[in-house]
Amino acid sequence: xxxxxxxxxxxxxxxxxxxxxxxxxxxxxxxxxxxxxxxxxxxxxxxxxxxxxx
Numbered sequence: 001x002x003x004x005x006x007x008x009x010x011x012x013x014x015x016x017x018x019x020x021x022x023x024x025x026x027x028x029x030x031x032x033x034x035x036x037x038x039x040x041x042x043x044x045x046x047x048x049x050x051x052x053x054x
Contacts, residue, residue, distance in 0.1 A: 002030035005044050017044075 005027045008016030020027050032039040032047055039047040 002027045003033060005030055006032055006039065006047060009044060009048050 002024065005017060005020040008020055028044055030044060032042045032044075034040055038051060042050065
Protein backbone atom coordinates (compact mmCIF):
# COMPACT_ATOMS: atom_id res chain seq x y z
CA UNK A 1 0.00 0.00 0.00
CA UNK A 2 2.88 2.37 0.71
CA UNK A 3 3.92 2.59 -2.94
CA UNK A 4 0.36 3.28 -4.05
CA UNK A 5 0.57 6.75 -2.53
CA UNK A 6 3.27 7.64 -5.07
CA UNK A 7 1.08 6.32 -7.88
CA UNK A 8 -1.79 8.46 -6.64
CA UNK A 9 0.46 11.53 -6.46
CA UNK A 10 1.72 10.92 -10.00
CA UNK A 11 -1.87 10.58 -11.20
CA UNK A 12 -2.81 13.88 -9.52
CA UNK A 13 -5.57 12.05 -7.66
CA UNK A 14 -6.34 13.66 -4.34
CA UNK A 15 -9.07 11.08 -3.76
CA UNK A 16 -6.59 8.21 -4.10
CA UNK A 17 -4.07 9.94 -1.82
CA UNK A 18 -6.73 10.44 0.83
CA UNK A 19 -7.81 6.80 0.49
CA UNK A 20 -4.20 5.63 0.90
CA UNK A 21 -3.73 7.72 4.04
CA UNK A 22 -7.05 6.62 5.54
CA UNK A 23 -6.24 2.96 4.87
CA UNK A 24 -2.61 3.13 6.01
CA UNK A 25 -1.63 6.35 7.83
CA UNK A 26 2.01 5.21 7.92
CA UNK A 27 2.19 5.60 4.13
CA UNK A 28 2.96 9.31 4.63
CA UNK A 29 6.39 8.14 5.83
CA UNK A 30 7.01 5.88 2.83
CA UNK A 31 10.23 6.18 0.86
CA UNK A 32 9.91 6.50 -2.91
CA UNK A 33 11.18 3.57 -4.97
CA UNK A 34 14.24 3.63 -7.24
CA UNK A 35 12.24 4.64 -10.32
CA UNK A 36 11.57 7.28 -11.42
CA UNK A 37 14.93 8.78 -10.56
CA UNK A 38 13.52 12.25 -9.90
CA UNK A 39 11.77 11.05 -6.73
CA UNK A 40 14.10 8.24 -5.56
CA UNK A 41 14.31 8.19 -1.76
CA UNK A 42 11.82 11.00 -1.19
CA UNK A 43 8.80 11.07 1.08
CA UNK A 44 5.37 11.61 -0.49
CA UNK A 45 5.40 15.27 0.54
CA UNK A 46 8.87 15.82 -0.93
CA UNK A 47 7.88 14.10 -4.17
CA UNK A 48 4.81 16.32 -4.46
CA UNK A 49 6.67 19.54 -3.78
CA UNK A 50 9.71 18.73 -5.91
CA UNK A 51 7.99 17.42 -9.01
CA UNK A 52 4.87 19.54 -9.09
CA UNK A 53 2.65 16.44 -9.04
CA UNK A 54 -0.50 17.60 -7.30
